[in-house]
Every structure is written in structure tokens, then in C-alpha cells.
Amino acid sequence: MAYFGLENGASAFPATQAIRYQKRFRERFRDKSILPLVTNREWQGSFKGVGTEVDIPVLPTLHSRKTKPGEKVTYERPEATMEKFRIGRERYIALTVKDEDKLFAGFNIEGPVLEEATKTMGEEVEAEFWEDILSKCATANTGNTAGYKSGKYKLGSAAKPVTLFKSDAAASAGSPVTSEAPKMNAVDYMLQKPACIKEQPGGKEKPVRIIVPTVLGYLLQTSELKQADLTGDAVSLLRKDVQVLGNLGGADVIVSDKLPIYTVSGANCYPIVTVDTSAITFVEEVKIKDQLQSVEEWGDFHRSKLIYDWFVRYPEFFSVGYVQIG
Numbered sequence: 001m002a003y004f005g006l007e008n009g010a011s012a013f014p015a016t017q018a019i020r021y022q023k024r025f026r027e028r029f030r031d032k033s034i035l036p037l038v039t040n041r042e043w044q045g046s047f048k049g050v051g052t053e054v055d056i057p058v059l060p061t062l063h064s065r066k067t068k069p070g071e072k073v074t075y076e077r078p079e080a081t082m083e084k085f086r087i088g089r090e091r092y093i094a095l096t097v098k099d100e101d102k103l104f105a106g107f108n109i110e111g112p113v114l115e116e117a118t119k120t121m122g123e124e125v126e127a128e129f130w131e132d133i134l135s136k137c138a139t140a141n142t143g144n145t146a147g148y149k150s151g152k153y154k155l156g157s158a159a160k161p162v163t164l165f166k167s168d169a170a171a172s173a174g175s176p177v178t179s180e181a182p183k184m185n186a187v188d189y190m191l192q193k194p195a196c197i198k199e200q201p202g203g204k205e206k207p208v209r210i211i212v213p214t215v216l217g218y219l220l221q222t223s224e225l226k227q228a229d230l231t232g233d234a235v236s237l238l239r240k241d242v243q244v245l246g247n248l249g250g251a252d253v254i255v256s257d258k259l260p261i262y263t264v265s266g267a268n269c270y271p272i273v274t275v276d277t278s279a280i281t282f283v284e285e286v287k288i289k290d291q292l293q294s295v296e297e298w299g300d301f302h303r304s305k306l307i308y309d310w311f312v313r314y315p316e317f318f319s320v321g322y323v324q325i326g
Contacts, residue, residue: 033123034254035282037209037277038209038280039280040280041281041284044283044284045285047283047285052088053084053086053087054085056082056085057080057082058081058082060079062076083313085309085311087283087285088309089128090305090307091124091125092121092303093118093302094301094303094304095301096294096300096302098298098299099299117302117304118304121304121306125308126258127260130258131260132310133310134320136312136315137315140316141316142155142320144160146192148200148201153195154182155192155193155196155319155320155322156182156323158269160181160322161177161178161181161269161270162181162183162321164186164326165184166222167185170326171183176326177264177265177324177326178324179265181324185223186223187223189321190220191248193208193251193274193319193321194210194251196274197274197319202316203316203317207251207252208252208276209252209253209254209275209277210248210251210254210273210274211254211259211275212253212254212272213257213259213261214255215325216323216325217253217255220253259273262322264322265324267324270324270325272323273318273319276314276318278314278317279314279317279318281313283310284306284308285308289304290302290303
């Protein structure tokens with residue numbers, strides 16, 4: 001609206017000024033979900049028409065025995081155990097759009113609103129996933145004595161997160177954000193993550209991915225990682241796509257702000273997740289959609305329910321660390 005330079009900002013000819021509306025909603029931008037990058041959908045469809053529970057036989061653990069000539073043979077009696085996974089999470093959206101609103105609006109309002117509601121539910125499912133899953137990795141894959149064989153990896157815990165710096169010199173001169181917590185170069189920390197999983201039986205060939213928040217992605221890009229030879233690439237990571245920074249220690253580094261942020265010692269604490277897609281199964285089993293009409297109100301009632309869940313099948317193939325930025 002033009003103001004003609006008047007001190008109070010009002011037009012001298014208000015009757016001549018028409019309000020002009022943009023015939024679409026202001027777009028709300030979102031990051032793409034990274035769940036397809038960190039989980040598998042192996043059981044998709046396994047529940048529908050069957051039941052809410054899946055029983056999975058687990059191979060027994062066997063051992064060899066040292067012997068000598070003439071010694072009697074001892075036979076094991078292997079017994080398989082059973083793991084049970086149950087689908088039990090539900091989430092819904094429900095809203096109504098009045099007929100008058102649809103009739104007198106200058107553009108289609110119903111479609112964008114329904115699309116926005118669906119996207120919101122998807123984001124909230126992902127937020128729920130990260131809040132739940134962080135505590136379910138193998139004990140040897142988290143904390144400041146991580147490592148199935150060595151116990152030498154300082155990945156950080158929720159109480160004692162590792163403080164990260166751009167370089168060895170900065171780490172040597174700086175102090176940890178949380179008192180008595182470890183501190184180190186960000187590059188050294190990141191190299192620990194895939195190494196920890198590779199210590200697990202069967203973990204040597206796992207193509208793992210490391211999920212980091214944007215703030216750590218920035219620290220990595222401005223740290224010693226900007227030297228291309230540290231990643232084995234022909235170009236610097238600074239010239240690559242921001243979402244996937246590159247490969248480090250055999251793991252793809254992915255930037256996402258879907259991870260939760262905690263507060264430790266009055267400062268932000270960020271969980272860092274390393275995972276192979278075989279570790280966690282995600283099931284989005286049923287989506288029920290309805291469009292209803294009320295006998296008492298004019299308008300359409302929309303509702304959608306999602307039945308879903310996730311299952312940690314191999315906790316040894318994902319790890320969780322906690323860091324703060326120095």
C-alpha cells in the first residue's frame with residue numbers, strides 16, 4: 001500500500017486504495033525426511049491382514065572347543081530364541097473446512113491445507129523416531145568407553161558430551177564445555193564413529209552413515225576436512241552438496257536438523273548417530289483417510305490415521321554419541 005509520504009503512514013485517499021491478495025498461501029519450506037536413508041522397509045506389508053505382531057527366530061550362539069587326541073566330544077544343544085516385534089504407534093490429523101470459506105475464497109484453500117496437514121504428521125513422526133531411538137543402540141556403541149573390543153572410543157554421553165574443535169591446536173588450547181568431559185578435534189571424533197561399529201562382529205563391511213546437525217556440518221567444512229586428501233576425494237568437501245558432505249572413514253556424512261537438541265551445562269548438546277540401514281526397520285503399515293459430512297454443520301470433515309512403528313533389529317549396527325561445540 002502506498003503512503004504518499006504522510007507522517008502517520010495513512011493514505012490521504014483511503015477510498016482509492018484496494019487490498020490485493022496473493023492467490024496462494026505463503027509456502028512453508030521443509031527439509032526432506034532422512035528416514036529412508038537410515039532405516040529399511042523390509043517388513044512393509046507384513047502386518048496388514050495378518051496381525052500386529054511379528055515373531056523372528058534368532059540363531060543360537062555356538063562355540064568351538066579346544067581338544068586333544070583321545071578326549072571325549074562334548075555336544076552343544078543349540079536352542080533358538082525368539083524376538084517379538086509389535087506394531088502399535090498411531091497418529092492422526094482431523095480438520096474441517098467450512099463451505100463458506102471454500103465458496104468465497106479467491107483460490108483453492110482445501111488442497112493446500114490438507115497437504116500441509118499430511119506433511120506436518122510426517123515431520124512429527126520423524127521427530128518421535130529420533131527421540132525414541134537414541135537410547136536403543138548397543139551399550140558398546142555409546143559413551144566415553146565405547147568399542148566392542150577396545151572400549152577406547154570417546155563418543156560422548158548425555159551427561160559428558162565430547163567438546164569438538166576445528167583442529168588439534170584449538171582442542172589443546174580450549175576447555176570442554178562440560179567440566180571433566182572429553183575434548184578433541186572434530187575430524188578425529190568423526191573417524192571414531194564408523195570404527196566403533198566395525199569392531200562389532202559382522203560390522204567390518206557395513207556401509208554406515210553418520211547423521212550430524214547443521215552446526216557440526218559447518219564445523220567439519222571449516223575444519224581440516226576442507227583438505228580433499230583427508231577424504232580420498234578429488235575435490236574439497238566445500239564444493240560438494242551440503243546435505244551429503246562426503247565420505248569419511250567409510251561412512252557418508254549426512255546433515256540433518258531433525259535430530260533433537262539437549263542442554264548440558266547450560267549449552268547445546270547434539271546427538272550424533274551412526275547407522276547401517278539393516279539396524280532399524282521402519283513400518284508405515286496403514287493409512288486410513290476419510291472425508292465426512294456432518295448433518296449439523298456445513299462443510300467437509302477430513303481425517304487421516306497412520307499406523308506405524310520401528311524396530312531395532314541389530315542394535316550393534318548403530319551408535320549414538322553426544323557432542324558440544326567448543
